[in-house]
Amino acid sequence: MVTVKINGTEHQFEEGMTVLEAARSVGISIPTLCYNEYLKPYGGCRVCLIEQVGRPTLVPSCTTQIFDGLEVITESDRITASRRFVLELLLARCPGSEKLQKLAKEHGVDYDDPDSLDTVGKYLLTRAPKRGETNCILCGLCVRVCQEVTLRHALSISNRGIDRKVSPPFLRYAETCIGCGACAYVCPTKTITVEEVS
Ligand code: FES
Known part of the structure; x- marks a missing residue:
């Protein structure tokens, strides 16, 4: 057993647990x-960032392992600001995602209410040339379930920078895809549909 201090307690x-698992096991919610x-944590979305006492930067709770003497904070002004910032960026990319809209609203970010947005959000709202074009947030869940659970390796994340996207390996049709729909099932923004893969 290890002793970990969460929010002062x-x-x-x-x-072997992560901070996210440990916090949830004692009823502390982290978005x-x-x-x-069921999948290896990836640390892709940055919504679950928390403070680790002694470290200057916020760390993802889903990939941070606990150890004896660890001290973390899961709620603070800094964390709230960080989550809002991340959610504004994600929402600007995929404003049609109901799951994302709901999570963002829980954190006071609502693209239908510009007054709820900070400077970055307002800027993204006014320019956002790709609003509505894609709901993919590149979280990688579909790729991981295809690799780790179904073992088909029919999806990957290709390209770099703003051209990153989920695609079959080498941008070619993946013959290993069996149309199981696992990728659609785990997709948090419902960008992939069962009809699309079957
Ligand atoms: S980075 Fe932890 S849930 Fe996405």
Whole structure:
């Protein structure tokens, strides 16, 4: 067992847990988008960032392992500002995602209410040339389920920078795809549909 202090209170946990798992096991909620308990954590969406005492930057709770003496904070002004910032960026990319809209609203970010947005959000709202074009947030859940659970390796993330996208490996048709729909099932923004893969 290891002792971890979360938000000022000490708890005992089994070794090998992540901060997210440990926090949830004692009823502390941390928002996530790219986390799935059956897949290896990836740290892609940055919604679950928390403070690790002694470290200057926020860290993703889904990929940070606990250890004896670890001290973390899951709620603070800094964390709230960070989550809002991330959600504004994600929402600007995929404003049609109901899951994302709901999560963003829970954090006070509503693209239908410009007054709820900070400077970055307002800027993204006015320019956002790609609003509505894609709902993919590049969280990688579809790629991971295809690789780790169905073992088909029919999806990958290709290209770099603003051209990054989910596609079959080498942008070619993947003959290993069996149309199981696992990728559509885990997609948090419903960008992939069962009809599309079957
Ligand atoms: S849930 Fe941790 S980075 Fe997405």
